[in-house]
Amino acid sequence: MSRLVLEEVHKTYGRGRNAVEAVRGVSLTVEPGTTLGLIGESGSGKSTLGRICLGAEPIDRGRLLAGGEDFARFGRERLAEFRRKTSIVLQEPELALNPRRTLGQSVTEPLEVHFPRLAPAERRERAEHAMELAHLDPGLWDRYPRELSGGQQQRAGIARAVVTEPEFVVLDEPTASLDLSVRGRILDTMRELQDRLGLSYLLITHDMATVSALAERVVVLYKGVAVETGEWRRVRRDPEHEYTRTLLSAVLTVRRHGRG
Numbered sequence: 001m002s003r004l005v006l007e008e009v010h011k012t013y014g015r016g017r018n019a020v021e022a023v024r025g026v027s028l029t030v031e032p033g034t035t036l037g038l039i040g041e042s043g044s045g046k047s048t049l050g051r052i053c054l055g056a057e058p059i060d061r062g063r064l065l066a067g068g069e070d071f072a073r074f075g076r077e078r079l080a081e082f083r084r085k086t087s088i089v090l091q092e093p094e095l096a097l098n099p100r101r102t103l104g105q106s107v108t109e110p111l112e113v114h115f116p117r118l119a120p121a122e123r124r125e126r127a128e129h130a131m132e133l134a135h136l137d138p139g140l141w142d143r144y145p146r147e148l149s150g151g152q153q154q155r156a157g158i159a160r161a162v163v164t165e166p167e168f169v170v171l172d173e174p175t176a177s178l179d180l181s182v183r184g185r186i187l188d189t190m191r192e193l194q195d196r197l198g199l200s201y202l203l204i205t206h207d208m209a210t211v212s213a214l215a216e217r218v219v220v221l222y223k224g225v226a227v228e229t230g231e232w233r234r235v236r237r238d239p240e241h242e243y244t245r246t247l248l249s250a251v252l253t254v255r256r257h258g259r260g
């Protein structure tokens with residue numbers, strides 16, 4: 001799929017007095033095999049942009065380009081290919097995992113959707129391989145989500161996201177629901193998967209440690225506008241925009257209080 005690009009994208013929810021301009025003229029690029037962090041306070045439009053990048057949220061203006069091609073012009077086959085090559089890891093693994101289905105069933109499901117002609121044995125093999133990639137014991141195949149720890153559930157969410165061998169994955173607050181002790185290992189797994197599978201990530205997060213662990217570049221969002229874009233190391237050290245400074249210092253303050 002190579003590069004994923006948004007050009008001057010606008011998205012408004014609702015109409016008239018109830019209209020919310022969630023995204024206002026945002027442009028961004030996710031280069032193949034790299035991570036772009038999307039940071040900004042709650043309600044700044046991060047999740048909306050994540051869905052837009054997956055072609056899952058219609059836009060009012062602007063373009064989504066995948067490998068230089070305009071998503072709006074995709075025919076049926078190209079659209080099916082795009083869906084196969086993109087996926088998402090959600091904050092709450094419970095949302096990605098059906099409580100009534102076993103882990104094996106949940107990890108296999110995207111294969112049933114995108115590769116309906118695969119033989120059952122081949123499906124199982126691919127799903128077990130995805131579980132191994134996510135460092136989840138395939139011996140947990142017949143377990144239900146409630147029988148697993150938060151970290152194991154998130155690993156199942158990751159296995160499900162990579163089972164179709166995607167190229168682009170949205171990580172929407174991927175560690176926010178996890179204990180600190182588990183976060184680092186989940187981030188390690190995500191980095192390892194990126195290297196092994198050549199994945200591109202759009203990382204949505206409030207957590208600057210997560211940004212530092214994964215992202216090369218960031219886009220700072222403020223009320224639906226991308227106020228700053230650049231290398232994360234530079235942005236952290238020398239933020240150009242007033243809002244970025246506020247965002248970074250607010251995070252530092254919270255952390256200090258949290259520790260105090």
Ligand SMILES: Nc1ncnc2c1ncn2[C@@H]1O[C@H](COP(=O)(O)OP(=O)(O)OP(=O)(O)O)[C@@H](O)[C@H]1O
Pocket residue numbers: 013014020021022040041042043044045046047048049
């Ligand atoms: N389906 C929807 N219908 C109406 N308004 C929506 C919808 N989804 C999001 N919004 C509004 O759009 C704005 C951006 O929301 P979005 O969820 O993209 O922000 P966010 O930065 O991801 O926030 P959070 O970090 O809290 O998830 C918010 O004002 C939100 O209330």
